[in-house]
Amino acid sequence: MRGRAAAWSVLLTVCAAACGTRAEPGNSPENPPFSGAIGYHKIDGTYVLLDPVADLTDPSVVADSPAGPFHIWFTYGGATIRRSDLPHLGTDATPPRPALSASEPWEAGRVAAPSVERAAQGFRMVYEAATDVIAVVVSSDGETWTGKREIARGHTPMLAGGHLFLQDSGFVYREGTPLFTGTDPDVIVRATPSDRLIWQMFYNCPGRNSIAICYAGSWDGASFVTTGVPILQPDQPDETGPSAVLSTDQAILFFAQKPTGLKSRIGAAVAP
């Protein structure tokens, strides 16, 4: 009796398991590894940050996590630097608030092209002042900046891995060494899953009809290899000043875009 009961119970279990289940749709691979080198597409909607009265250019983004919140510093109206915070893509950013303005004689009334990174004291910003002065300033909270000082000559500076990248005369430089043709470098140094450093640079390059965004990578930060073709073609006349947020399976690229006849605004693209 016990044997028969066991047999029937197993038989019923088998039949129920085999016949009563529902087919699930097959999955595409999830979370595939991704370097951030290519594969960007612009997010739905035309921009993430807009100001009705001033051009917003040269974004620099510091992220609390790859999904946000994002702290965005940018050139506001060509001569001052402001900050806005974006909780995550798809939400509204806070209204731009003043972050840094020209106060030193050598700034000649203009600060622009900020590049912000986290530092031991909080944050460090390099920026462009006057016509070709590169300066640095620090902050404990990302709001109040102190200790302005000149450090170099050039344009659109970027501090990464303890080195200063900048552009001059259409070339990207690492300190005094020209690397390749391009402008507006944004460099990220990070450890790969195999625990070696990779230097990833996003910069502006000639694109289809206008300025596009290109990519270069390096294992040592000194010699860079470029993809050879733009990774993001412009829809608007110009899409400049890239700033990337990279993780092992997703990347977000912020940039300034200036539609014809409208104010320049901050847009974004994601990959993959």
Next chain:
Amino acid sequence: MKRQCALLLLLAAAPAHANPLDAFGLGSRAAAMAGAATASPEGIAANYYNPGALAAASSMSFDIGYMLASPHMSWNGRDAGVDQTRGMFAGLNVPGRVGGLKLALGATIFLPDDRLTRVKSEPLSGPRFIYYDNRTQRLYMAANAAVGLGHGLYFGAGFVWMSSSHGNVQLNGLVGFPDPEQSDLRLAIDYQLETVRYPQMGLYWQHSDRLTFGLTYRHSFTLRLAQSLHIEGIVGPLSHPLIQNGKVDVSSQSTDLFQPAQLAAGMAFRVRPRWLVTADVVYERWSEFENPGAAIQLSADLKDFNRFVHIPNPPQPQAPYFHDVLALRSGVEYSVPRRGSRLEWQLRGGYGYEPSPVPDQFGETNFADGDKHTLGTGLGVVIRDVPLLEQPLALDAHLAWTIVPARLTRKALETDPVGDFEASGWVLATGITMRVSF
């Protein structure tokens, strides 16, 4: 106590392979013994592990069971989304004698309850787990015949059936240009799921009551996915066509599933009346593996506009340079003394190791599979004196855990779109089997 500890250490399961049975085994007894069953398959398991053993059976048997395998593979510590494999299997083994000759027929089927087959084509450089992603969700059928050759030697052979697919899409008619509203296109789709079969054969030698040997060959097979798109028609208004009878052809060839040729040699030794120890060595010819990425061919005949159109040659899949591997499996089965009960319990365990056939990935391809260690355990019970049944009823269950240790991939190019990555994972498989003998 020492025996129990030894048994626990030998807990086993099916090493992972290709199609559902390659990957997770057939039947709970064999799966619990890490698939080390070439020299000791029972019931329908012989249809996969060694067709020759079909003829060695003393009675007809019918097996039915259910299996579920849940892979948890990950990239850089995040879930890779590899699908489950689950389904019912059943089979029959019919031994008999014809003129003093021992003969047997056997058949088995694995019927996934998610999908009967799956077609998947990923980009050339897409990271993937060759073993588990896509390959295990298949309808599997096998039919074998076996004969006794005397002196305890049996030979069996048969075929395994699986499905392949190809198809084409045709668009014919008028392509409205510049006004798409004037388009008049007719669509024809011809898609076919075709049968693919491959042979398998096995030798089974009962050297003595305590010692058996097995040798099984499973042929390789490749399921190819061929698709084509053909567009033919007139571009522009019918009264003044820009292109008369223009053509665009796109064809894609990719590998949907590959199973390496396998040669398995096994031994089963009854070291004591209640202790059976099995061991298998399996040679797997992975060096024939082809890149599963799609090879795309594009051609167009746009008549007077041909000189304005240049179609670059699409990249072709690189050879993956997989290498052959030797997989090792071992199993143990202990029969608990009956002590007068109608129930005879059996405890099983095993360990399987299968090195990865994947070479270091530093270029365009991103095959992520690492070595595999499989541990498992199983429990069986033979129930005697079941009403209506002359023979005992056997119930088996198994639980198998395959571990894929982390494997680091370091890419050569700084601009590699995938970059360095770490792949790892584990697979939990379980199942039950019931055998009725007549």
